Amino acid sequence: MFDYVSLQNLTLAYGKTIVVGGLNLDIAKGELITLLGPSGCGKTTTMRAIAGLLRPKSGTIHLDGTNVTRVPPSKREVGLVFQSYALFPHLNVFENVAFGLRLRQERGLDHKVMEGLDTVGLTDFADRATNDLSGGQQQRVSLARSLVMKPKVLLLDEPLSNLDARLRLEMRSELQRVQKDTGVTMIFVTHDQSEALALADRIVLMRDGEIEQIGSPEELYNAPVSGFAADFMGFETILPDDGNSGKGLAWRPGAVQIGAGPHHGKVRGASFAGERWEYVLSSPLGDIKANLPIGGPRYQIGQTVDFDLPRDAAVSLERVT
Amino acid sequence: MTSRLPTWLILGLTLTFLIGPFLIIIAAALSAGNNLAFPPQGLSVKWFIKVFEVDSFRASFGVSMFLAIFGTVVALILGVPAAYAMTRYKVPGAEFVKLIVSSPIIVPGIIVGLALLRYFVIPLGVGIGPALFLAHTALVLPYAVRVVSASMDNLRVDMEEAALLLGCTRFGAFRRIVLPNIRSGILAAFILGFVTSFNQVPVSLFLSGPGLRTLPIDMIAYMEINYDPSVAALSALLAFMSISIIFAAERFIGLSRYV
Numbered sequence: 001m002f003d004y005v006s007l008q009n010l011t012l013a014y015g016k017t018i019v020v021g022g023l024n025l026d027i028a029k030g031e032l033i034t035l036l037g038p039s040g041c042g043k044t045t046t047m048r049a050i051a052g053l054l055r056p057k058s059g060t061i062h063l064d065g066t067n068v069t070r071v072p073p074s075k076r077e078v079g080l081v082f083q084s085y086a087l088f089p090h091l092n093v094f095e096n097v098a099f100g101l102r103l104r105q106e107r108g109l110d111h112k113v114m115e116g117l118d119t120v121g122l123t124d125f126a127d128r129a130t131n132d133l134s135g136g137q138q139q140r141v142s143l144a145r146s147l148v149m150k151p152k153v154l155l156l157d158e159p160l161s162n163l164d165a166r167l168r169l170e171m172r173s174e175l176q177r178v179q180k181d182t183g184v185t186m187i188f189v190t191h192d193q194s195e196a197l198a199l200a201d202r203i204v205l206m207r208d209g210e211i212e213q214i215g216s217p218e219e220l221y222n223a224p225v226s227g228f229a230a231d232f233m234g235f236e237t238i239l240p241d242d243g244n245s246g247k248g249l250a251w252r253p254g255a256v257q258i259g260a261g262p263h264h265g266k267v268r269g270a271s272f273a274g275e276r277w278e279y280v281l282s283s284p285l286g287d288i289k290a291n292l293p294i295g296g297p298r299y300q301i302g303q304t305v306d307f308d309l310p311r312d313a314a315v316s317l318e319r320v321t
Numbered sequence: 322m323t324s325r326l327p328t329w330l331i332l333g334l335t336l337t338f339l340i341g342p343f344l345i346i347i348a349a350a351l352s353a354g355n356n357l358a359f360p361p362q363g364l365s366v367k368w369f370i371k372v373f374e375v376d377s378f379r380a381s382f383g384v385s386m387f388l389a390i391f392g393t394v395v396a397l398i399l400g401v402p403a404a405y406a407m408t409r410y411k412v413p414g415a416e417f418v419k420l421i422v423s424s425p426i427i428v429p430g431i432i433v434g435l436a437l438l439r440y441f442v443i444p445l446g447v448g449i450g451p452a453l454f455l456a457h458t459a460l461v462l463p464y465a466v467r468v469v470s471a472s473m474d475n476l477r478v479d480m481e482e483a484a485l486l487l488g489c490t491r492f493g494a495f496r497r498i499v500l501p502n503i504r505s506g507i508l509a510a511f512i513l514g515f516v517t518s519f520n521q522v523p524v525s526l527f528l529s530g531p532g533l534r535t536l537p538i539d540m541i542a543y544m545e546i547n548y549d550p551s552v553a554a555l556s557a558l559l560a561f562m563s564i565s566i567i568f569a570a571e572r573f574i575g576l577s578r579y580v
Contacts, residue, residue, distance in 0.1 A: 053482055073485040080486045086479040090501040099497075100487030142483075149487060 003062070004029035004185055005050065005153055010059035012045050012209075019045045020209040022059070027153075027187065032179050034188040034196040036232070037206035043189045046206070047155050050187065052076045064152050079146030079154040079184075083161060085138040087130040093117070093141050094126040100149045116148035117141075119178060136167045140174075147182060156188045160195060172198060193232055197221060205229055224250065226319040236289035237309065240320045248320030251309055253278065256290035259297065261308025263288075267299050281307060343560060350554035357550050368554040378555065381539035385519055388535065392457035393465070393514035397507060399458075400465025405499065407466075408473045423463045430523030433460075438527040453528040453535070460521060461514035468513060472506025473499070505574040512570045516563055 005027040012020040020042040027033050035043035048054040050061060052073035060069045068076055087096050098113045106112065117123045120140035130138060139159060146154055156175070160168045176199060179186050190196055196203050197217040205212045205220060213225045224230040227238045227248050235250035258279065265281030265288060272278075273291075279299065281288040288307065299305055345359050353363030372378060403422065407415045425433060433456065442452045476499060484494035500507075525535040534542065536559075544552050 051482075051486060053485070072490075073482070074488045074490060076486075078486060080483065082479045082483060084477060084479055086477065086483040088480060088484075088498055088502075099484070103488040103493075145483075145487070 006062040008060045011057045013057045030183050032186045032201045034200040036196040041206040042209040043206050047189050051080050077152045079151035081142050081156045081159050083158045085142040093128050097145045116144040120144045153185045227321045248317035249314040253289040253291040255313035257308045261306050267303045346553050347557045350557045352550045368550040371551040372555045381534045381536045385536040388457045389515045389518040393461050395458045396461040396465040404466050404469040422466050425460045426463045434524040434527030449530050456524050457518045464513045465510045468510035472503045
């Protein structure tokens, strides 16, 4: 049952510019997927296509076994939490959440709306105007508004990027809890690697409209396939493997050793980061970032040092770029 | 203090120039004499009462009201969807359409009026009534499109998309999300349109005839025969009407945000 949401050979374009080319992706029911990638990689475009806000140039989208490629957004049973929240300013919190249910003329409206507000912890705010709420609260209303519709898939477009750091962590665990409680299939779009790692069952890393790598957070973190993926996962030093194989090696800043080794570099930057010192070395291999624990030897800016990129601490990449 | 004197002088002169005519009109209207004159001869409200006794004023007031209200409503019915289309979609030639729509305020009214009479009313045999109505609608259309566009620019597209995903059709999203949020823009456009249409002289001048006159045209005609203060009284009443409308609009919807 790995195909609750299924994208087949999906090509998306704005006018003549192809943004996503021939994408294939299957998502299981109840899964929390993140679409991760830099801006312009096609992650938001893909999400909009699943929502029905963008008609694919070619390819199909299946949802729960039905081909929905040509189904309008209003009939797809897909929820979308916008980056800007997109609450309706002329309606209060209760009416925002009730909006979709009213259109469906559902019974037990009051109960369902209050249940939705309860899920996001906003029962006391039902009568408030949306403008009176903080960013985090608006985000919750937006979430409740989508959840009460019992969507087949809930899409979230960078939902945490407008929140401050503390609130972001809070909303992150809130989203995980909601997903667990409701069992809704979630597709979460983000450019933040740490968000993706913390939340996702599976990460879909996208690059230039194609999938670079799919895997669990551990897989992506420990075994990136390419220089691009490694760079996204916090590997700072990426070098071609010996020969012309096109393969590569990658080191995290913590894996670089300073003091001895076959390479030479000049300390260009040194900054204190609490539990470690972060150095930047200029070397014939390019700029090397290295983290050293507190308490070890200190190096000064301008000093020439020997360093080592230990082979056994490296992760090998299928492609260096 | 001395250096401030020119500033105050300029301010004072400007205000006098702006408000002065209005004050003179009110004073002249309150005259007890039989001629339009300033300073007034004696004090009386009889000319204000006279205004309501002149039949042609009542008739032309009705005409002007009708044109101002329904002309503006029709302009809004045309202008709101046009504004929506031009702000939401990349309509080919949108700039050109905007220019065409604005042309009635760019082209002098005298020319619009003359052109309508010479090339629309006379050759096509269109009645003066429908022509007058069309002319007023066209004159108000630029305000409808521009003011409504301005309030639509502030409305994010994703609200409509959210409505679509919650089960609205495109038209439903327009009706349930866009319209309620541009209500004050529409009201502002209506008020501007109403005042513009009501005070319109040059175009109406060419499209008036026996039995069909707008109030300003009727006032000119009246003054050519009777030079009594009732015209001043009527002017004062109309000015009060415009001022109250604008004041109420500013108070309740913040009209100046849209203009």
